[in-house]
Amino acid sequence: MSSFRFLHAADIHLDSPLRGLSRYEGLPEAEIRGSTRRALDRLVETALSEKVDFVILAGDLYDGTWQDVGTGLYMLKALSRLVQAGIRVVTLSGNHDAQSVIARELPLPDGIDHFSYEAPQTFHWPELGVALHGQSFRDRHVPHDMTRAYPAPIAGCFNIGVLHTSLSGYGEHETYAPCSVETLAAKGYDYWALGHVHAREIVCEHPCIVFPGVLQGRHAREIGACGCALVSVEDGIVRSVGFVDCDVVRWCRLELDISDMQSMDAVRGAARREMERALSEAEGRTVIARVVLTGRSVLHDRLWASQGWEDDLRGIAVSMAQESANGRAQIALEKIRNETSAPLLRSGVAETRELDLALEGLMRDETFLASLPDAFEGFFSALPACVERDSLMPEGQFPLEQARTALRARLLGETE
Numbered sequence: 001m002s003s004f005r006f007l008h009a010a011d012i013h014l015d016s017p018l019r020g021l022s023r024y025e026g027l028p029e030a031e032i033r034g035s036t037r038r039a040l041d042r043l044v045e046t047a048l049s050e051k052v053d054f055v056i057l058a059g060d061l062y063d064g065t066w067q068d069v070g071t072g073l074y075m076l077k078a079l080s081r082l083v084q085a086g087i088r089v090v091t092l093s094g095n096h097d098a099q100s101v102i103a104r105e106l107p108l109p110d111g112i113d114h115f116s117y118e119a120p121q122t123f124h125w126p127e128l129g130v131a132l133h134g135q136s137f138r139d140r141h142v143p144h145d146m147t148r149a150y151p152a153p154i155a156g157c158f159n160i161g162v163l164h165t166s167l168s169g170y171g172e173h174e175t176y177a178p179c180s181v182e183t184l185a186a187k188g189y190d191y192w193a194l195g196h197v198h199a200r201e202i203v204c205e206h207p208c209i210v211f212p213g214v215l216q217g218r219h220a221r222e223i224g225a226c227g228c229a230l231v232s233v234e235d236g237i238v239r240s241v242g243f244v245d246c247d248v249v250r251w252c253r254l255e256l257d258i259s260d261m262q263s264m265d266a267v268r269g270a271a272r273r274e275m276e277r278a279l280s281e282a283e284g285r286t287v288i289a290r291v292v293l294t295g296r297s298v299l300h301d302r303l304w305a306s307q308g309w310e311d312d313l314r315g316i317a318v319s320m321a322q323e324s325a326n327g328r329a330q331i332a333l334e335k336i337r338n339e340t341s342a343p344l345l346r347s348g349v350a351e352t353r354e355l356d357l358a359l360e361g362l363m364r365d366e367t368f369l370a371s372l373p374d375a376f377e378g379f380f381s382a383l384p385a386c387v388e389r390d391s392l393m394p395e396g397q398f399p400l401e402q403a404r405t406a407l408r409a410r411l412l413g414e415t416e
Contacts, residue, residue: 002129003235007047007244009228010058010094010164010195011214012040015071017063018218026314027332028249031286032218035249037074039216042246043228044078047087050230053128055082058195058212059094059137059164072106083111090123091115093136094164094195095176115162120150124157129236133189134162137176145179150187158236159189164196167203167211184209191231191238198222200229200243208238217251220290220334224252250282251334252289258340259295264309267299271313275320275331287331289317293338300340310336 014036021029047055061075079089089112108114113123117138124131131154135146146163153159161184165177176196181204184192192209200213212229214222227246232239254274258267271291278287291313293303303309314333321330362368 003233004053004128004130004158005050005230005232006052007043007050007055007228007230008058008193008210008212009043009055009215009246010193010212011060011198012036012043012057012075012216013060013063013214013218014040014075015063016218024334026318027288027334028286028330032249032288035247036216036218038248039226039246040075040078042248043215044081046228046230046244046246047082048085052087052230054088054090054125054130055079056132056160056162056193057089057091058134058162058193059092060195061091061093076106076109079112080109083109088125089113090132090134090162092134092162092164092195093117093138095137095142120146122151122154124154129157130160131157132160132162137164142177144177145183146177147179147183147187153188153190158191158233161187161189161192163192163194165194166196167194181209190236191233200226202241208241210241212243216247216249220251220253220288222251225250248285250278250285250287252278252282252287253292254278254289255292255294257295258293258297258299262298264299264302264312267293267309268312268316272316272320275317279320279329279331282329284329286329288334289331290334291336293336293340295340296343297340298343300342303338303340 016036018033021027021032043055062071079091082089091112092115115121115134115136117136120133120135122131122133133150135150146165147161150161163177163179163184165179168178168180185204185207190207192207194203194209194211197211198214199211201211203209203211208231210229210231212227214226215228217223217226225243225245225247227244230240230242230244232241254271256267256270256274258270261267261270274291275287275289278289297303313336317331317333
């Protein structure tokens with residue numbers, strides 16, 4: 001068998017609409033919206049610089065029905081750069097691609113092979129000793145295991161299965177073309193190039209089963225480095241699978257345990273250090289962070305009663321724009337969440353204990369509780385901007401604990 005290298009990517013979601021960005025003040029909205037195109041460009045540049053033999057795109061190249069044909073033309077222009085350099089491209093349609101009729105009608109240039117929608121198909125390249133097997137989604141929902149119909153491996157070749165699947169055990173993702181590691185291994189292929197799950201992972205090493213993850217994170221649930229897998233094969237054996245970062249905007253979650261902090265200055269200092277660390281690890285990329293304060297803290301009541309600290313954290317982020325090799329790097333805060341809780345023991349001051357007892361009584365007073373809906377809007381207008389109504393009121397429940405905390409802090413003057 002011959003030796004070769006290839007890139008395996010999936011879930012590009014080119015020109016994803018990214019709804020809701022405008023709700024968050026201070027986000028670089030234009031940069032975020034253009035990030036999927038720039039990540040695609042980085043994928044192409046990686047393939048060219050690494051001089052790979054071929055590129056596999058394992059589904060969800062697009063994000064459903066396009067707003068305009070420019071999305072498809074941008075994809076074709078990018079992939080044509082690979083073809084012109086002698087790099088083959090193999091694509092497969094996933095559940096999001098299945099929504100787009102236009103995608104099926106775009107003519108593909110020679111050098112780009114697309115797996116059939118009708119049945120499993122094999123692309124056999126004898127000169128490389130490679131056989132690729134796969135099938136595209138014709139419909140968005142595929143409730144059965146598609147691999148049952150995949151062909152047997154071709155003897156003497158390095159066999160690659162290409163599949164868009166939720167795979168058993170990945171409950172965060174909707175079920176599409178479900179299968180298991182055991183059923184994939186039973187096919188006898190040497191490598192499975194999977195798509196759909198947005199977190200990068202080498203699921204199994206023998207045979208090699210890989211999710212490369214989403215090419216570019218698009219929201220606060222797609223955090224950390226994103227990109228593609230670079231696979232090296234020598235004499236028909238996978239020698240290495242490495243991940244290459246292609247993202248240009250990096251999403252992250254900065255969790256600060258403030259249990260031992262006694263002042264807001266300490267919180268601000270810790271937040272600054274976490275932001276600096278995130279910028280450093282992003283290596284010149286723009287960082288979009290969600291800051292979450294946790295822990296049992298003496299500052300809990302104060303945080304609920306005042307929104308000044310939130311403005312301070314956003315101000316720190318604005319001041320931390322820095323020069324980098326790729327231009328001007330910055331960090332922006334998507335959300336700030338207060339998930340702290342009050343200390344188990346109160347201060348012991350008699351007046352404070354009496355206030356706590358009084359508030360506890362109110363929380364058990366049915367007449368008082370029944371009156372809360374009338375004051376609903378007024379209560380929320382008094383809460384800090386970091387408090388989100390949806391997060392406080394699951395299924396229509398009034399946020400009693402938050403109301404008590406905010407009232408207690410104001411009565412005691414625990415604000416800044």
